[in-house]
Amino acid sequence: MAIRTFSLLDIKGALALSDRSYAVVDLETTGTQRHAGHKIIQFGCAIIHHAQITEHISITINPERAVPREVLALTGISQASLRTGPTFDEVAPTLHQLLADKVFIAHNVNFDLPFLNEAFENVGLPPIEPLAYDTVELAQVMLPQAVSYRLKDLSTFLNIVHEHPHQADSDAIATAKIFLLLLKQIGQLPRPVLQQMVALSHYLSRQTGEVFEQALHEKTAQELPSYLQKVGEFVIRRQKPTDTTLGRHAHDHYPATDPEKRQQFDQELKPRPAQFAMMDFIYRYQNNEASEKLIIEAPTGVGKSLGYLLPLSYTLTSLAKRRLVITTSTTVLQAQLDRQAVPLLNHLRGVNFRVAMLKSASHYLDFDRLAAYLRHGAKNRGTAINEMRILVWLTQTQTGDLDELQITNYATEFFQSINHLPTLVPSSQYFEADFWRRVVSRATSAQIVITNNAYLAQHLDDFTSDQDMLVVDEAQHFAEDLTQSSHGYFSVMRLQNRINQLLELVRVLQDNNDVEPVLERLQSPLFACQLLLNQLIQQTQELNDQIVLLAHQNFIRETVYLQAEDIHPHQEALLGALEQVIDSLDRYLDQAIELEETLDHEALKSDTAQKMMALIFHNNQLERLQEHLLTAVDHLQDREFNQYGFYLNLDDDGINYQLNWLAMSHQSLRQKIDRQFSLQIYTGASLAVGTDFSYFLDHLNFNAHDVHCLRLQSPFLYQEKAELLLPQETYSPSENGADYDNWISNTILPVLRQTDKQTLILFNSLSSIKNVYGRLQSALGFEREVMAQGITGSNDKIAKRFRLAKNAILLGSQSFWEGIDFPGEQLSLLIITRIPFESPKNPTTHYRNSLLKAAGISPFNADTLPKAILKLKQGFGRLIRTETDRGIVLMLDERVVNSPYASKVQQAFPEKLPKLILPNQQLGHHIQDFFRD
Template sequence: MSQKFVVVDLETTGNSPKKGDRIIQFGAVIIEDGKITGRFSSLVNPLQEIPAFIEELTGISESMVKNAPLFEEIAPQVSDMLEDAYFVAHNVLFDLSFLQEELLNAGVEGFYGPVIDTVEMARILYPSADSYKLTDLASREELDHDRPHQADSDAQVTAELLLIMLDAVKALPLVTVKELAKLSEGLKSDLHLIFDDVLNMKESSLEDLPDHIEVYRGIALKKRPETQRALHSVINYPESVEEKKAMLQKAFSGYEIRHGQFEMMDSVHSAFMKNGHALIEAGTGVGKSLGYLIPAAIFSLESHNPVVVSTYTTQLQEQLLNNDVPKLAKVLGSKINASLIKGRNNYISMARFEHSLREVEENYDTALTKMQILVWLTQTETGDFDELNLSSGGMLFWSKVKNEPALFLKTKHWESYDFYQRAVEEAQQADILITNHAMLLADLVSEKGPLPNYEYAILDEGHQFEKAAGKYFGKSLDYLAVRLVLNQLGLYDQNQLFYKLERLLRNDLRDSRLHTFEVSQLISDLVYETEELFKLAGTYARKTVKNKTYGSKIHASIVPDRDNRVWTALKTTAERFYFDLKDLIVALEERLDEAGKSNHPYTGVQQSILEEVVQVKEDLEAIRDTARTLFMDGSDYVKWIEADLRSLQNSTTIFSRPVYVSDYLAQQFFMKKRSVVVTSATLSVNNSFSFIKKELGLENTLIEQQIPSPFSYESQIKLIVPEDLPDIKSVSHDDYVAAITEHIISIAEATKGRMLILFTSHEMLKKTYELIKESGLLEEFILIAQGITAGSRTRLTRNFKRFDKAILFGTSSFWEGVDIPGEDLSCLIIVRLPFTPPDEPITAAKCSIIKESGGSPFSELSLPEAVLRFKQGFGRLIRTSNDRGLIFIFDRRLVTTSYGKAFLHSVPDVPVEKGNITEIVDMIDDWL
């Protein structure tokens, strides 16, 4: 690989050269014969102002570039350097488009040689990376990146990364490089030249495969590690504090005694030994995971009973398996048989993937995803989709290769490489089996679920179990999902799946009940009815909430009413939609039957087509069943429509959920298991567990325990309620937003950022974010807002940690599960007490049931729910014993109402301070 690479990075005044943005710094590193042979860097005078945000990001000020050369002065040197070279950059189109514009303006010829995008390359070679930002890839490869967002430093790190990635390509097995070379033709940068080079090099010599790789049917895979089932001598449970202390100190040098953790261990062990259920609320810092894993493992080994540990989030599942189980093995002094199992669709089907490789690929996202998966197969031991970082187009491809039973595809030859079956086998052998709430619920319902028979379980994040059950037993139908399935099928003249099916079966369709064109008409009718159904659903929702004063998101409960014209039209359309679906499913079933009876063998591509039809038929059956539940069942489910007024039809979803799942959970789960331990940091309200017990249907508990956090909240937290904010009910929505915006700006300036603001409504979040931006008063802060800034919750949190002056705006999912320890978060603002809106359909239905039985919806439902969420939000700030921080509650009801006490009594005891904004700023200065 003797090519010359010039790795470039630019800092600029903005994102668009066409709109007049200019370069302020140019950095380049030259690589020849696999080594860095030269560097060039220069500040550039852009002859225009540098925006404050860019100065904050790059550290480059106007005074620094005042005497720097103009770009035309360095253009000839840049042009010479690029001659006969690959142009390399991290996100190459950005740097190249800027450079081309500047080179041409300087009267120098542009660059027209091959380009390499290190982002695209990293996506392929690091398919499991959390992020493809340069700083994240640098820390992954342990490269020094001391000055991010400075062109010379960024170019240096990109060059070092490129060299590592070139070596990574050379280290891949020949069969993998062969497939990558084939697929790389359709990429955005010229990576095919690299893959072709390595392929030629590999084909000219004999290959020694590494020990951990094997090749099967032309695909390189990581060998399955020999799993030796760990054999244990029985470990006695450490009864005394001294024994527990000795056990943990042996495993962790410098282990700090946590009495709360010891209490939790005793309670879990006792619940299992006495076959009773337990509710254990463990505050932040107790060491909850080991608090239940140690007694669970000892009990499992002692009694030969597996213990299932279920979580709400996959994040916590991974953390338990990868961080906590190894710690557990240290404590026990021996390996523990622990395994993790997810739903079948989470695992890849190798037979389906092999078939997909034979199809000629023209779609960019699909080609890239196939390349990512080829590399990933040389690394993965689990075949679990959650390890991959795929684009949304990649997710679509995954649905074609996920693990499903196959009717037409020959999968027998891949049986010993079936990742899902492996996971099931490991689950059957496990002492500790980690899963999630959704999987646990699916297993309860199915005859032969993947979980082994178990009598003992721990529900971590237990406050979410009721919500998970509601979701699991509920149904929903959304416009885009239905259209996606119908578009996949397509009309006959659209040359999609239906066309392919008819071409494949043209000799076998003689006896079919429906002719090709009749089925095509049926698909066309169904597309029409889908449009009508969701149009009417949107109209119904809009009319039901016609007095909605604020925001574009609406949800409207469905109340069957024969006198309501829109409802009647909606129900009639739903019936036509349902019967058209039924007819289409029958027509597809007939065709699949014909295919099954056919005498001539199908090619691999034909098998894939038939499998896709099976999948579409199953998707249509699921849609049909949901439509029946939503519109034809008079069941005691709550039904409602959610939509966004800005794009009514595309955003419309119709839901149905059971009001209460407590009876089901009581009979099918808690009564059938010997001992279930429910744990979380938030289970009690006002020091009582009665609310969560009612929600879960948990009547007979052996243990109910609150273990407080070991942190000294009094010295670590200051809780402040501003007195000069209006009561939200007494002013208009816009006035309230304006008032809180002023307070946020003052507090941010005083605390210097590192602030998380929790909202209860996305509309208010958006308005506040926009007002702060418009004000221009926090220009030096990075503002990151959920639903506005692109990226997942994890990504937004990571970006927040990266900047010193950052403000993170979050709604629902940010109230819990976001972990930002230490200096990264020093200020939390809770804008409103988190009451669920009374018109939220499930809440409204629960309230009316409570009212009918003579109860108080507020004290029995709204208040306890809000208190639990408040506790979750409160818990975001202090994550370690060294954290310090300020909490502002903008909702004065905390101190002006009698029920405010329920919130304060449910969180650690900290004094509440009050004051106007001037006094508050003084308090902040004193505190900091």
Template structure:
């Protein structure tokens, strides 16, 4: 069959079953790898088109008034599909609508073989940032002139399919062989496409040059890095002149280059700290260009001293930006070659050895795992890193990936071919040979608290996004335990009869069942799972009862309860400790039985490396449960710890998470990090409060005698680019007027949206308030005019919500938590930022509450030492979302009058760049905003 018919529909809604109708159909025919025909028609749905659909597609009621009905065009449509594959981007939607209409009109449903370009794109383009048609078109550079019109979308889908066929022609034999074995699990009828490629390759000896294969697995060949001997041969001042000055390399290699004095100042401060073996805190405001400013002295010093420098970021987004954009630019700017490498923790890298084993020795039991395996197979022919963050697996593909990640593989013999092919080992070798090693705060802290065994040795480090270091270090020094993860791991080990970890090992080897305590294993395994259920149900109920008693039970889903053994209800707490002790005994019994089974097989010498790794990993995981439960409940900790329980009150009765963190991380950081390193540079756009570094210095344990501090001001003209507006007539939440406050907020959102044509980002401090505001806005706003996007309500990740916001002409984006930082929406896409409340931590948050008590015991003011500085830094992060370039212009509207009226308000206003502030009635502010725009 060599005919492929691509279809796209526009409809009045998402559900044919609920009587939504087709309003436009577009069909494109492909024969012999070329588009040969097309068909398009509007259809009269004989019902009104919803405004949202008209807004999206541009199709109005008047356009379909004289159009034919589906009944009149059905025969023509059926005829086009004769003897062809049916292709659509999301087949269930288009074919579902088409067949529903055919059945309703007395025609037989279509039964053509189908190809879904969403599924095929996921398999063949696993690195695509999204699998929506528009984003795929952008990724593959397919022109898409008229999105959300049927024929245009059908043409784009047809071009996409031709590219997918082309891509398939590049796949090596081993990859196709595995894809054919998985094919029956897919929703598309892919056998013919895969088999044609398989047969073409079966007798071919032409292997693609860039592909290596081992044990039936094909992957991209990655050459080992070569040494670069050349070093910096000039003074640092001359080096900076050659880069920054009027005719320097920056001007030659950067479009629209504008000299920024602060950038050079920052480079010089960092180099001074390196030379003096001092640490440094540098606040570099938005627009400084801090990445380039710190990379230049880092590269120069690494080459001059022949000692690598580590750069750590909080987000993978900044890591990618450094590696893909900033490092290639620096390589053009500097006169000497250097090498940079990225190193993450083991869990990020796939183990080829483990993956090959699951492909060849395990059944694929569900669709998501089949799709995950297929995506990984294709990705292996492209990836140079083996870093799973490069692709977006289906949600339930991640548990499968965990089983084939490098941290699950145990010991590899350095002489084994798998060791030579290991992505993690290659990443380590690249890092060993690199001048600059880029990593993340998580691995930096893991390394720090594990005697520096994960990163290559270093004396100097630059920490970007440094306002997150305290939080990350605390989390890594503490621990987490939760029901879902414990249950998942137990299920992965399984009973003797199941085809899970233990069952798979038993099934491979012959044994005398009388000599193995398998019945005992199954019995204790069942008891362990029962005790686990019982313990977490008890914890759930305990937290709910205590929070009810304290009148602090949240109605929004998650409640947090800090526990201190000496302050708990003695009877309940003793019952809890008995349950924890019982569970640890059962877990110890399981470890003991695993050891007996392993020793039995060891005597016969039948266990292979994988079996041994599996026993070792399972023992470690069970032991880690015991260790963590003992630390949380049964033993005294050397360091003062905050311990708390979080429960999802609207979820299952065992959705419980246990945490602990040190009350004060500063001494640990001082002794384990700052004392041991020559120079630590900490930089961020938000480190100071009222131009003082005192707060962050204390929190991180930095001693003044080895510290340089520097504040680099933004090159932007904030006083001309931005207005800060605060209404003086909003209801006061303090007096319990929350509903009226939300109503006033929503009114202000709608009024400002009129002035700025949408293009608004609204930042909330609580999801509950965001949700209530969303509901009210939905009821009162003109949904044909504005698109309302809300974090946690609209589907998609933060990046996806941001892209959707930028796609629509007039959109309002409501965000909380993660939207306060790291979201860049430059230019006209964002004209107004609304901050609903000043971002203070809730006083009953376990970490805040414990740290407050700790400070009070030391005779300090917890509000001024902890709560206020945290809120100011968070506020600065939010404030920084609006002005991202010298051309941006906008309004920051703060609904919270405390910023002006409270005695601490000046800490907020004096911690941001100097801008005009208006404190007037809402009506007056709206008039002023109209004038200003």
């Protein structure tokens, strides 16, 4: 029989959380499948009495069988210590007695406790059934902004010394320290938050939720601390009062000479001649009465953010109405500017600039939608943990920006149900506290506005005329981002699927009226919804038929590019079908709103309330799909629609298709920007091919006579800090598929085995990443952590995990070629699999190539090659980030030295970078020697 020393009621009534005895357990095993005969090889335990770690136990256990080499490498346990250790049946009675009267704690309790109990049963002892808490779930709830919840990463996040990860005793002690910190945080939660947590806590594993019940039971304080306030159903952090004073103006005059700059920076920043040149260049033109466009290539190490912020800041302090708008290619770069660059500027100037960071509403939490989801949303363990972590996060966040949560996937139904819609409801009880409203309001009075290219393009009219200074950071993306900002699509299949889901929900609600009387009076609006949805099914089929006619084929197997002559004959019928669907969607959504307003949610049973929440969620998604259809109508009716590229391509599922449109010209946006901003500064690390800015200027339709260009030199001595390494035996990079991916794996595996340096491997293809990751993970997974884009987490999350690691390997594509910063030993070996030529199947590339061909220009020479060189330049820039960095680039593409355009490609690398071609078998040894020296 199982041993259970105390009941839940006994412990709640008898002992406070801080007075209990806990056994914090960690096991190392020969494998993870307990039913497959895997055995315990190490038992670690930290005992907690009265909130103090009083002892710890470590026992190496002889499994009486061979232990996989990978497990020995991971844990550091030797074969000799295993052979001389006791067997589990020898220590089992002692362990059984040790654990019988304590609360059982583990980092993933559903692994350790069942594994241990099966081991007890195998030697004839009954399983233990203690109260059991999971520190993974407690950390997910109480540390909502942590990057990772692995034990090693949590220890780093909480500044806990964890000397020997994957050794049971060290892991147990680290887990115990984390648990004590979490207990303290839980005890500090306000009573209203604890009440909300308790309502969700029964979804947690084992008895983990009991921690919150007991904390509420012990909570005596009723009043909230001064830094919190109650708004509606939520306890949120009070907004810090906005400081509208500029400060003491310690430095009112621009330091025009280098000695003055050195004096102003004093000992706080190392003087950088290239940065000083950038500052002077900007200051010279910023106060001109004529409109100015400045193009500045500032390599890594120049310090370009401060290079433009400092000179422009003097205009902000001397002319009250001037404002600076900074736009970047990604929200990650926005955050870096907001958290690092602007605070540094404030410090150096002795000024407190008012700053606002603008991004789309969907990045922010919506209180009303969260409240509705807490009441009626679908509940399971995953959604309950997310709801609980958000309730804790609301007591911490000043921004309400969901990106703070480090979620891997924001596209889930839960996050799509609670994120902010583009509209505000003034009548809401949360209107004053609304995070998105605060962001928009702050931007109206800010002196510095930090946004991204997509937001700028879509909200350009929102920027007032006094915001007349524009900095485009990482400007190599600006032209394409402007074009992509008008990219849109719709999928008839997605629309039909959404309508069918709604139809099924409506039918279920109609059928439930006999068991839930409150639904009886809703039969009429439900029936009206059903009729309109049935009508929509027929109309979307007609729309589908019209779109298929454009492709001149019954099935779409690959991207179909549409010309004006493909669309014109069917344009009127297509528009008619679109307008019919839009009209019916209008009538359905009006009817759905009436249904929602009639409904008394509080009177519904739980299951029906969840179905109504699902109905509201699908209606919101349907409204978003309708916006796509409206945009399609606008584009098809545009007299200049020949400027738009239309194409049909397969949806993500590989079966259904989408109708896409892409603006070929961003000239109208460029003209608006020219009217809005008299001073425009475009800067980035890779704007010139060699010394030539022509490619960049052509993409933005700039005339060379209308701009002022500056190309700064890198401050790094690459001849001393880095090498470019190429293998002697190569595989043609023009080949794709499994054979090429196998060659990559076979080439880099020996290298990765011979060095333990942090390694970033850059690919052009996500499919190649998947193939190579499988090989590397299988071969190296027990020795080194292998992370891969699209496989092991979101880009932001794995980048942050990589920064915390010691000898990890990261496989990345797309965004990992640029915009990420791994200084020092965070990155020492960079492997580039091939020159990053863009696929000609990319719709933007296809249309750009079509225009160039029509003009009699070679797309490869004019566009494909220079774009690849600039991207390769960005990729190389990931390696050396500071003057003390050292590293090697291993380039696997023979075309760098063996192609008609090799000399042009080599312009992507610093001129003095040493280049070596070595036999493949010598690559790893050479890299070892490089870092040893």
